[in-house]
Amino acid sequence: MSRKSLHRKISRRKFLGTSAAAGAALAATGTGLPRVSFADSHTIKIGFLAPLTGPVAAWGKPGLDGCLIWADWVNAKGGVSIGGQSYNIEFVGYDNEYDAAKARTGATKLIKEDGVKFIMMLGGDTWPGVQTIAEREGMLFSTLLPSDLSPDSTTLLAPCEVHPIYNVTGVEWLAENKPELKTAAMCAQDDSLGKPSVATYLAAFEAAGIEMVDAPLFFDPATTDFAPVMTKLMAGNPDILCLDTCYADYVHPLCEQAFQQGYQGQIISCTADFYQKIIEKTSEEFMEGFIFQFPDFDDPALNSEDVNFVNPNEFYVEYANRYGASEWSAVSWEYASIMDLWADAAANAGSAEPAAVLEAMKADGTGKHAFGTADWWGTELFGIDNALVGNWPVVVIEGGKARIKGFKSIPAWWNQHKDLMIKHMTDLGQMWNQRG
């Protein structure tokens, strides 16, 4: 079609009129074009620096999705009130691909270019890339992995997930409810998530009188074929298979291999993200009784008065509507719950500045953790009291659905068995003063 004929068919007036009408329609519906936020003086930006792509994305991207729901709900109610002024919250995401160098670049961009007031991270292998920036800039950071904590990083908090320490609660519940199970075998990927978790499970099993049939099996994170790993685990005929804190990409094929190689015992794992898909690959019977640590938020037990997470059941429904129920993962709610703490602290401080929020957050030594009031704790294990530790749920798959079987106290376990935890952490070089 020639330029001339195009001009004949669409006049300037018609083009402008149509464009204006389309623009008005899009503005009215709020859909059709990507929304671009233009932060003004009444908007506070929060950085989200986590893996949004790659093998660890399951512990980043669903968290950002949950934060977007949190922001929509908070902003719809007028935002966060700080110092007599209401502020909307805007999340600025940066995909660090679980790479320390990219995390460093991301932190610099979020602080220098975006002007964020707080940065949430998954942590782990990415934290060393950010640590010096955090110290230099005084930026408040959060991690889901308190093994990142050290006295050198005073502005790093673990305000939600005390990975891997809460894994002791699953083992404790297992020992109380299935005392006939006496032996275990365990595998983990050889990285900064796997090793401290192995130390925790070793301590928890020892405290519960459960013997390991073999030393924990570490595998390369690049592993794609898990048949040999499962063959080795099952060789000792354990009563319990422990999948440690394996990523979802590993938990699924490990469970499938256990099923195919005829395993019929108990399985315990830190996570069981997208567990419906594991059931599809195995069977409901095989997955019955599977113990892990992360509830679906439609669980009625979360409506308890002790739980601080705001409207957990509604949050789950909204999440399922937006992204699909099968996309719910261990971290879908966690970053949002950290934002609850941050918003309370900023409101109390009357400021969103990192130092003021940090001080307000830790003011009386306690905090409103998602699963109940908890203490700022951690000197003995992390060298600094920057982890918020209290109760944690034990979740069991029953009839194809994850259900909370109870909340157990991490500090209570610690007070009884801390020597075991320190011993195993030390043996694996995971104490704060051993990590490079």
Place this chain on the structure above:
Amino acid sequence: MDLLWQTAVNATYAASYMALIAVGLVMIFGVMGVINFAHGELYMVGAYCVVFLYAQENFPFLLAVAAGLVFVGMVGLVMERTMFRPLRNNPLGGLIASIGFLLILQTLAVFGFGRRMGHVPPSTQGKLEIFGAILTYQRLFVIVAAVLLLAALWTFLRRSKFGRALRACAQDAEAASLQGISMNQTARIAMFIGAALAGVAGALTAPLVSPTPYIGHSIIVTAFIIIIVGGVGSLEGAVIAAVLYAFVHTFVTTFFDGVIANIVGLALMLAVLVVRPTGLFGAKERA
């Protein structure tokens, strides 16, 4: 004893899919002289063909695998025409172009299927027991397909006119060209076969792994170790090295540790390079 048998069964499966991938990589290098860094991503594309056709669109599994073979072969043809042919006299350029292409394939996979692992239910949950070891039909498919495809490739290369042309080009491209063998034609055939083998390996193993857009990384590293051990350019070497590497890696994983298995695998490669720098079956020059 059951443990030994189970480990041997596991190793046989691993050798099967590794051989398919490594032979494809060797085909491309042997005929075209190009180190195809995007070979792992061709495996990934094959896996995603099954994610899409079988897991999402409910086509029969074997049809999805066949489609994966053909589709990835076609992707190979596109690579040959758009990248490797213009850069035929520039092996380094071909390598760099393949690195760029792998990033494009990864990005397309992210756009098409998201960043997280694809979910592929098993096409069957049946299994056999061999001396106490369990072999699922899903894994048996991979072993049988690898044997059949590699046998068919061997027959094609030895008995057909095109196969002889491919071998001639691999031995001496200039002399083959002087004999009237079309370099473009042989390059197309080699690229289609090489890519299709990677694609079918990905398609067959999709229900057994967690396909992600980034799965090619770990695959390509293993494939390079295998072709270096076997002798770069040797198809027989690639098959034997795949079997050797798979058995060593699987047995060490089972009896020691997965991390130690990787170290032993690399040590195997280094030992072969020290004792026989051209690899177990490699000639002094590319052949």
